[in-house]
Amino acid sequence: MVTDGLQETLQRYLPFWDKLSKAEQESLRDNTTRAQYAKGSNVHRGHSECVGLLIVTGGIFCTYLLSDEGREVTLYRMYEGDVCILSAACILRQITFEVHIDAQTDAEALIVSAPAFEAISAKNPIVENFAYKLAADRFSDVMWSMQQILFMGFDRRLAGALLDERISAGSLEIHCTHEYLARQTGSAREVVSRMLKRFVEDGIVELSRGRITILDEGKLRELAR
Amino acid sequence: MVTDGLQETLQRYLPFWDKLSKAEQESLRDNTTRAQYAKGSNVHRGHSECVGLLIVTGGIFCTYLLSDEGREVTLYRMYEGDVCILSAACILRQITFEVHIDAQTDAEALIVSAPAFEAISAKNPIVENFAYKLAADRFSDVMWSMQQILFMGFDRRLAGALLDERISAGSLEIHCTHEYLARQTGSAREVVSRMLKRFVEDGIVELSRGRITILDEGKLRELAR
DNA sequence: TTAACAAACGTGATTTTGTCACAGAACTTC
DNA sequence: GAAGTTCTGTGACAAAATCACGTTTGTTAA
Numbered sequence: 001m002v003t004d005g006l007q008e009t010l011q012r013y014l015p016f017w018d019k020l021s022k023a024e025q026e027s028l029r030d031n032t033t034r035a036q037y038a039k040g041s042n043v044h045r046g047h048s049e050c051v052g053l054l055i056v057t058g059g060i061f062c063t064y065l066l067s068d069e070g071r072e073v074t075l076y077r078m079y080e081g082d083v084c085i086l087s088a089a090c091i092l093r094q095i096t097f098e099v100h101i102d103a104q105t106d107a108e109a110l111i112v113s114a115p116a117f118e119a120i121s122a123k124n125p126i127v128e129n130f131a132y133k134l135a136a137d138r139f140s141d142v143m144w145s146m147q148q149i150l151f152m153g154f155d156r157r158l159a160g161a162l163l164d165e166r167i168s169a170g171s172l173e174i175h176c177t178h179e180y181l182a183r184q185t186g187s188a189r190e191v192v193s194r195m196l197k198r199f200v201e202d203g204i205v206e207l208s209r210g211r212i213t214i215l216d217e218g219k220l221r222e223l224a225r
Numbered sequence: 226m227v228t229d230g231l232q233e234t235l236q237r238y239l240p241f242w243d244k245l246s247k248a249e250q251e252s253l254r255d256n257t258t259r260a261q262y263a264k265g266s267n268v269h270r271g272h273s274e275c276v277g278l279l280i281v282t283g284g285i286f287c288t289y290l291l292s293d294e295g296r297e298v299t300l301y302r303m304y305e306g307d308v309c310i311l312s313a314a315c316i317l318r319q320i321t322f323e324v325h326i327d328a329q330t331d332a333e334a335l336i337v338s339a340p341a342f343e344a345i346s347a348k349n350p351i352v353e354n355f356a357y358k359l360a361a362d363r364f365s366d367v368m369w370s371m372q373q374i375l376f377m378g379f380d381r382r383l384a385g386a387l388l389d390e391r392i393s394a395g396s397l398e399i400h401c402t403h404e405y406l407a408r409q410t411g412s413a414r415e416v417v418s419r420m421l422k423r424f425v426e427d428g429i430v431e432l433s434r435g436r437i438t439i440l441d442e443g444k445l446r447e448l449a450r
Numbered sequence: 451t452t453a454a455c456a457a458a459c460g461t462g463a464t465t466t467t468g469t470c471a472c473a474g475a476a477c478t479t480c
Numbered sequence: 481g482a483a484g485t486t487c488t489g490t491g492a493c494a495a496a497a498t499c500a501c502g503t504t505t506g507t508t509a510a
Binding site for chain 1: 290292293296317321351358360362363364368369371374375376411
């Protein structure tokens with residue numbers, strides 16, 4: 001959680017801050033608000049109006065694709081210090097696809113209003129550049145997921161997802177549902193359940209409602225390789 | 226095919242050209258060469274050294290992912306006038322994934338050497354910006370493929386691919402192999418063959434070696450919807 | 451403190467898609 | 481026209497997704 005003033009936070013997280021004119025700094029600051037999101041709440045959906053640039057100051061946000069039939073596939077997650085450009089995608093005319101963004105935990109962020117950011121971005125190439133570089137970062141994230149889904153067997157993907165959770169939990173006890181893992185891996189809940197059962201048979205994990213305990217991290221790493 | 230001088234071609238295809246200094250223009254021009262590629266030849270592979278910025282002046286280039294086992298999935302194609310940034314991905318530090326690029330037909334392009342482009346891009350934010358905007362364009366292309374592969378049934382994807390070919394052929398007679406369609410749809414050759422057989426049974430297409438004739442474009446569109 | 455409810459999970463049956471192995475057909479080249 | 485290459489067809493199988501339930505587990509509220 002970041003609790004200091006708006007200006008200090010903006011300066012910390014926006015690398016171009018010191019290259020802005022005083023007027024630009026003021027304009028940004030005056031159009032930035034602090035926002036709180038409850039776990040599971042929606043931040044951005046498809047091509048609805050653009051919330052603006054999201055600067056994560058606490059919690060986890062999750063960017064995902066949503067199919068017409070309601071299937072979700074997670075693209076990447078954002079943590080404290082990450083700046084979310086797709087919540088301001090309306091600013092970048094090159095971005096023509098739709099993503100959804102939710103708060104995955106209770107979370108908070110600074111929001112730079114889209115029009116204010118757009119105005120500065122239109123005049124200041126350094127700022128515009130920052131935005132496009134963020135997009136390129138996400139491009140790489142998405143390509144990573146895509147390769148995983150296209151080329152890796154499901155056992156491997158699930159093992160990888162479990163290890164990711166293990167890291168962000170900082171513990172061998174993971175608290176998440178099978179449904180959640182299905183979204184992370186671009187698969188279906190039943191498929192996750194079945195594979196987890198196989199992992200149990202192999203002595204790799206232990207299951208209980210809403211919790212997965214890793215018993216053999218080595219085997220898991222080997223699987224995910 | 227573009228046959229005029231280097232400088233004219235650069236000016237036509239690089240929107241930032243007129244904003245360069247004389248020295249920058251000269252440097253770019255002197256580090257640009259015209260290249261010919263035979264159908265099927267490789268232009269860029271993974272993280273091998275960067276060829277540089279590719280400006281397509283004729284033919285078709287194809288950007289694809291390649292798995293360890295050799296499976297290929299086409300991401301997008303480039304035509305006359307398109308500028309390829311991923312062949313110069315080494316310049317953009319944000320781009321961390323690997324793609325491959327082939328000439329899909331006999332093709333030709335101008336190549337701006339990577340170091341020359343990088344030098345100018347490092348000093349001139351407008352040029353750097355241009356590069357990142359190109360990347361964002363491709364990001365959108367890739368997201369489009371990803372949604373197709375993740376959310377659409379194979380019949381639909383194949384119908385879409387056939388319609389794409391129908392357009393670029395400008396005719397109901399498509400000249401391509403099942404293997405090619407498999408790469409376009411992120412699937413396998415046998416799967417394409419089988420689905421095409423179903424299309425034949427439904428009176429949608431007619432098959433012969435290396436050629437597919439669309440008999441019922443309406444049904445195909447309905448399938449692809 | 452249960453009854454009622456909702457969320458999470460288990461599992462068989464089915465379909466779709468991808469993989470493997472091989473065979474035959476259709477063009478090319480010499 | 482013999483040999484080789486490329487392209488296609490097909491059966492058997494495996495992996496994964498989907499469908500249709502049923503069961504378990506925890507929460508809420510009468």
